[in-house]
Amino acid sequence: MLRLHVSTPADLTEAIVDVLQGTEAVSSLALIRGASVLPAGDLVVADVAREGANDIVNRLRDLGVHQRGTVHIEPVTTWLSRAGLTAEQATPGSSADAVVWAQVVQHSYEDVEFNWTYVSFMVLATFIAGIAIVLDSQILVIGAMVLGPEFGAVAALGVALVRRRGLLLGLAARALAFGFGIAIAATCAAALVGRALGWVALTDVEGPRPGTAFIYTPDKWSFIVAVLAAAAGVLSLTSARVGGLSGVFISVTTIPAAGNVALGLAFGAWKEVWGSSLQLVVNILGMALAGWLTLALQQAVWSRVPARRSRLLPGTGDDRPR
Known part of the structure; x- marks a missing residue:
């Protein structure tokens, strides 16, 4: 399981949320409006199955988030979540085999x-x-x-x-x-x-x-x-x-x-x-x-x-x- 922190200008927030809501690899999603100072805008936090991370990162890059904001990816070493297990089961591939190219x-x-x-x-x-x-x-x-x-x-x-x-x-x-x-x-x-x-x-x-x-x-x-x-x-x-x-x-x-x-x-x-x-x-x-x-x-x-x-x-x- 990976944790995504996305600091983004407000005009990109809805598109980012749509990307994250539109994939079964995401098990939890939080939006804190106005929390980002640099860049001025919002903070989006999501838990993502490792094997689904590449597709999400690529779609965020297509939106230009890496140019105007920041995408921070870090491993979640310990977690308890039925939704997280469901996301891993639903996402094709294995977390151990998955390569997060970023x-x-x-x-x-x-x-x-x-x-x-x-x-x-x-x-x-x-x-x-x-x-x-x-x-x-x-x-x-x-x-x-x-x-x-x-x-x-x-x-x-x-x-x-x-x-x-x-x-x-x-x-x-x-x-x-x-x-x-x-x-x-x-x-x-x-x-x-x-x-x-x-x-x-x-x-x-x-x-x-x-x-x-x-x-x-x-x-x-x-x-x-x-x-x-x-x-x-x-x-x-x-x-x-x-x-x-x-x-x-x-x-x-x-x-x-x-x-x-x-x-x-x-x-x-x-x-x-x-x-x-x-x-x-x-x-x-x-x-x-x-x-x-x-x-x-x-x-x-x-x-x-x-x-x-x-x-x-x-x-x-x-x-x-x-």
């Missing part, structure tokens, strides 16, 4: 914002990856994977392609290119300092590393894992179930590969640089491709599945916990 696009723009926080996480994660390689520590490699913020930008590439957002595509590509570039440069500089102090030697980079050798030896499995992880990650981001994201972060080898590139550059270990660069490219391409295909499938197929929840959950709902 939310997805907004989150994508937030994830690709190239700011101090994003760069800091990229650099710190790559630092940890570099230390993991020197110590041949799989635990530290996993920590670096979880800390890296790059998946949001990779997923945004798929969102941009599916929703045809050229600006988002450019921002995502910039965030990835500059983020990895800065992280590799900073880690390379740190490695040079460690080399000068005698803390890191060439043998730490080129020597046997059974625990982290996968970082610079890409193969078909690298691509397959990247595809599967990205598909799971996109499903987590677009659905109401986000529990799989931590597994996605641990599955892909982007940040560790960037750390190994940095160490290879610092010590002139060009075999390491080449292998890790290829690993990085393979993972990003695999994730971008899988993200695009998963989102395209959701847009083309899942939103049109006419399975009604009432067929899956028979009864009035009085005996089901909410």
